[in-house]
Amino acid sequence: MVYFLGRHLKKEKLIGHQLAVVFGIGKKRAGKLCKAIGLSVHSKVLGLDDTQVLKLSRLIMNNYIVDSDLKKVITGNIQHLKKISCYRGIRHTQGLPCRGQRTHTNARTSRKRKFK
Incomplete structure (x- = not known):
């Protein structure tokens, strides 16, 4: 599991669905976030490396109020x-x-x- 913004994201699930688990991020915002860092919404969390997770968390923390x-x-x-x-x-x-x-x-x- 990947620990992201206070949540454990399941590796076998899609990134778009797992980002929508975080309070304050829905499906549309998850899609926009993935597109901003160059990811597909339909890729799995397992395919994320540490730099992408870091980019994603910085993007969310700097631009949105969540959780x-x-x-x-x-x-x-x-x-x-x-x-x-x-x-x-x-x-x-x-x-x-x-x-x-x-x-x-x-x-x-x-x-x-x-x-x-």
């Missing part, structure tokens, strides 16, 4: 919404959908009151 840093940013944004008491922040606090979904017949799990 635990991205999670901190997201939770910080939600905390900010709650702090300023906007509509979305109130919906987050109450555990209800905050993007306009209906709650009359759907969203049963999110409609349950969350007591803290």
Whole structure:
């Protein structure tokens, strides 16, 4: 296994699929990253050498926010919404959908009151 950005990538899997395992990198971004360093998305992780892994990690770290840093940013944004008491922040606090979904017949799990 290759250890990459806090994840163990399986050697027999495709590079595009394994990069998408990292939080903050999807299939499209994985394709763009592979293309930027001259790799095929359909090649396997086993074919990567140390210089390519280093290039890939530097490219990601310099240009994107991923993994635990991205999670901190997201939770910080939600905390900010709650702090300023906007509509979305109130919906987050109450555990209800905050993007306009209906709650009359759907969203049963999110409609349950969350007591803290």
